[in-house]
Each structure stands twice: as structure tokens, then as C-alpha cells.
Amino acid sequence: QKEVEQNSGPLSVPEGAIASLNCTYSDRGSQSFFWYRQYSGKSPELIMSIYSNGDKEDGRFTAQLNKASQYVSLLIRDSQPSDSATYLCAVNPGNNRKLIWGLGTSLAVNP
Amino acid sequence: EAEVAQSPRYKITEKSQAVAFWCDPISGHATLYWYRQILGQGPELLVQFQDESVVDDSQLPKDRFSAERLKGVDSTLKIQPAELGDSAMYLCASSFNYGLAGGIYNEQFFGPGTRLTVL
Numbered sequence: 065q066k067e068v069e070q071n072s073g074p075l076s077v078p079e080g081a082i083a084s085l086n087c088t089y090s091d092r093g094s095q096s097f098f099w100y101r102q103y104s105g106k107s108p109e110l111i112m113s114i115y116s117n118g119d120k121e122d123g124r125f126t127a128q129l130n131k132a133s134q135y136v137s138l139l140i141r142d143s144q145p146s147d148s149a150t151y152l153c154a155v156n157p158g159n160n161r162k163l164i165w166g167l168g169t170s171l172a173v174n175p
Numbered sequence: 176e177a178e179v180a181q182s183p184r185y186k187i188t189e190k191s192q193a194v195a196f197w198c199d200p201i202s203g204h205a206t207l208y209w210y211r212q213i214l215g216q217g218p219e220l221l222v223q224f225q226d227e228s229v230v231d232d233s234q235l236p237k238d239r240f241s242a243e244r245l246k247g248v249d250s251t252l253k254i255q256p257a258e259l260g261d262s263a264m265y266l267c268a269s270s271f272n273y274g275l276a277g278g279i280y281n282e283q284f285f286g287p288g289t290r291l292t293v294l
Contacts, residue, residue: 068217096280107266107288108218115280152217156280162231163283165217 200269
């Protein structure tokens with residue numbers, strides 16, 4: 065079992081719809097969770113971080129964390145073509161260990 | 176806006192040559208990371224510095240790769256000799272630790288990266 069798993073996609077949604085991206089992790093002791101957006105040929109850009117169970121909202125983005133079920137998700141409301149990118153999930157397992165990265169989910173928002 | 180700086184942005188070299196990448200982290204960030212990313216994969220940590228000290232270099236191919244952060248600020252990653260399989264995006268990131276609800280956390284911010292092509 066991979067430590068951090070994401071559906072590779074591509075996930076295709078129409079413009080204006082809600083895009084839902086999911087990530088599961090194996091280390092139950094993990095402490096912090098991050099979503100990065102990466103455009104083709106560019107570097108990852110941090111868009112959300114979440115540390116406690118529940119929802120965290122920032123503009124059109126909402127991160128949801130459920131530690132009991134070991135998943136973290138990212139919702140993008142009113143999806144725009146400019147949201148088309150790969151979304152990387154990263155998990156900090158704690159105890160000064162390095163971030164564990166998923167392979168990313170490719171999102172395509174169609175006009 | 177504070178950003179991580181990297182240079183060069185692109186590098187084309189022939190195998191067996193030496194290459195070097197430079198990174199200047201966000202001011203005040205004590206932790207600096209070098210990652211390698213191959214298309215379709217997540218970033219792979221090569222080396223992590225806390226100030227000038229190496230914290231983790233377990234995935235750094237030490238026979239050909241070296242990294243230094245002499246004054247605890249900017250950093251250089253070197254490859255000598257370069258091999259065809261080294262073609263990838265090399266990313267630098269920095270972070271600082273902060274306390275929140277009894278825990279210590281950090282968020283990593285990436286520079287623009289260096290795209291290396293080895294011919």
C-alpha cells in the first residue's frame with residue numbers, strides 16, 4: 065500500500081462545477097496535510113494546509129480532513145479553466161520525518 | 176512578496192559534465208530543501224538543511240551529488256558527472272517552524288525550479 069494515494073485522473077469537470085479531489089494516507093499518526101497546485105512545467109504552489117479534523121475554507125477552496133478515516137480532500141467551487149493543473153497531496157507524518165507526497169491528480173476544467 | 180529564488184531556470188548539459196544549481200530561500204526560513212521531480216511523480220527529497228547542517232540526505236546519490244549551505248542562507252546543489260537519468264526538475268523549497276495548538280508545524284514554499292536536460 066502506498067503511503068499517500070491519489071487518483072491519477074484525469075478528473076474532468078465543466079466550468080462552474082465543484083471539483084472534488086481525494087487523498088488517503090496510511091500513517092495514522094500524521095499531523096499536517098497540504099494541497100499543492102502544479103501547472104505543467106512549473107513548480108508546486110501551496111494552496112491549502114490543514115491540521116485538525118473538519119473543514120478549512122479559503123476563497124473557492126475547501127480542505128476537509130478526517131483523521132479517523134485517514135483521508136483529506138480538496139473541494140474547488142465554481143471551477144475555472146485556470147484551475148486546470150495537477151494537484152499534489154502531501155502529508156507530514158510527524159516525528160521530524162519528511163513530507164510524503166502523492167503522485168497527484170490531474171484536473172481539467174472544460175469551458 | 177517573499178519568494179524562493181533559483182537559478183538557472185533551464186540547463187542543458189552533456190553527460191559527464193558538471194552542473195550546479197543555486198537557491199536563495201525566503202528570508203528568515205531556517206529550513207531548506209532540495210527536491211528532484213520526474214514527470215508524473217511527486218517531488219523526491221534529496222537533501223534537507225536546518226540552518227547550515229544537513230538533517231536528511233538519505234536519498235542523495237552521494238557518489239555524484241553534493242549540496243552545501245555554508246552560511247545557513249543560500250545553497251548550492253552540484254552534480255558531477257551528470258548522467259542521462261539525471262534529467263528532471265530540481266526544486267528548492269524553504270520553510271520555518273511555528274507553534275500552533277501545542278504542536279510545531281511548517282509549510283514549504285517552492286522556488287520556480289531548474290529544468291535539467293542531460294544529453
